[in-house]
Amino acid sequence: MTDIVQLLGQEAESLLQHRCMTIPAESLYLPGADYVERVMSDNNRSPAVLRNMQTLYNTGRLAGTGYLSILPVDQGVEHSAGASFAANPQYFDPKNIVELAIEAGCNCVASTYGVLASVSRRYAHKIPFMMKLNHNETLSYPAQYDQTFYASVEQAFNLGAVAVGATIYFGSEQSRRQIEEISAAFERAHELGMVTVLWAYLRNNAFKKEGVDYHSSADLTGQANHLAATIGADIVKQKMAENNGGYSAVKFGHTDERVYSTLTSENPIDLVRYQLANCYMGRAGLINSGGASAGETDVAESVRTAVINKRAGGMGLILGRKAFKKSRKEGVALINAVQDVYLAKDVTIA
Numbered sequence: 001m002t003d004i005v006q007l008l009g010q011e012a013e014s015l016l017q018h019r020c021m022t023i024p025a026e027s028l029y030l031p032g033a034d035y036v037e038r039v040m041s042d043n044n045r046s047p048a049v050l051r052n053m054q055t056l057y058n059t060g061r062l063a064g065t066g067y068l069s070i071l072p073v074d075q076g077v078e079h080s081a082g083a084s085f086a087a088n089p090q091y092f093d094p095k096n097i098v099e100l101a102i103e104a105g106c107n108c109v110a111s112t113y114g115v116l117a118s119v120s121r122r123y124a125h126k127i128p129f130m131m132k133l134n135h136n137e138t139l140s141y142p143a144q145y146d147q148t149f150y151a152s153v154e155q156a157f158n159l160g161a162v163a164v165g166a167t168i169y170f171g172s173e174q175s176r177r178q179i180e181e182i183s184a185a186f187e188r189a190h191e192l193g194m195v196t197v198l199w200a201y202l203r204n205n206a207f208k209k210e211g212v213d214y215h216s217s218a219d220l221t222g223q224a225n226h227l228a229a230t231i232g233a234d235i236v237k238q239k240m241a242e243n244n245g246g247y248s249a250v251k252f253g254h255t256d257e258r259v260y261s262t263l264t265s266e267n268p269i270d271l272v273r274y275q276l277a278n279c280y281m282g283r284a285g286l287i288n289s290g291g292a293s294a295g296e297t298d299v300a301e302s303v304r305t306a307v308i309n310k311r312a313g314g315m316g317l318i319l320g321r322k323a324f325k326k327s328r329k330e331g332v333a334l335i336n337a338v339q340d341v342y343l344a345k346d347v348t349i350a
Helices: 004-016 047-057 075-085 094-103 113-123 153-158 175-191 218-230 246-250 268-277 298-312 328-343
Strands: 068-073 108-111 129-132 163-170 195-202 235-238 285-289 316-318
Touching: 004 298, 004 328, 047 195, 068 075, 068 094, 068 129, 068 285, 068 328, 094 108, 094 113, 094 328, 108 113, 108 163, 113 129, 113 153, 129 153, 153 175, 163 175, 163 218, 175 195, 195 218, 218 235, 218 246, 218 268, 268 285, 268 298, 285 298, 298 316, 298 328
Parallel strands: 068 108, 068 316, 108 129, 129 163, 163 195, 195 235, 235 285, 285 316
Antiparallel strands: none
16 A cells, blocks of 8 residues: 555645544545445436446456546647657557556546547446547637637447546636527536536636636635536535635625635635535535646655545545656556545545
């Protein structure tokens, strides 16, 4: 098992011993082996959706824990294939993306229609597929920050996906259209029995003030999570909160002083717990993203993110670049280190 304490270094005590005095754990719908029966049985999802959610929970090294380890590889569109796969050209071939997820014991592999469709007959019965419906691509010049549908919900269903994913850039000029599109797509996905996952990201230059980037502030991302749950996301993917006070800095929108004095603190676990509270107190699961690859510190950073997510009450991690930009062996080891956090019985809810 991974030496979590060593990897956390000087933060080990503040992260592993912290007790949340803001939003109590007793108020949350926490992950667990019985999450589908205990939590999702209250909602209007069909038996097919519940079955597919349980399929996610029953796959990989984290099977039976109620936690998720997902490999997402859609950067070939989002960042360019060359930028994403030059480090390991084997991943130009979609089969190697899926095999990395299988070898690492992931619950699910998330990618584009093209990637999953090209190998669906070989792998759809071996590991759950999550098909990403929309993307922002960077070949258009000048750069645009919008999400465009690349495939339909029906295409995801026909290639054997158990889940669909989509992104909304909340705060952007195009966000109202994206909300309408994804709300309709998620309704159709539920009709076909698929789980829905929303990348609830923020995108607006006004969210940067006086050298501070509030795109990952707890208050703004928390509201994005609330909107995601509102349009029917079963799981919300969110960047881990790195600061707070976005509403106050931007001086736009509505907030309450108690968000900062009572419902959060400076501890990152409390900031992520506020993100989770906005996911209907955990009725929609919260998974945090793994972030960009930094090289030698990737394992330590990933383990830190997993500890914060788990102790806050989150449902897992969706981690891609830190894994597929390394050798297969190193990528598997990194993903396994993250999974070890969710398997560790002494890393508990704060």
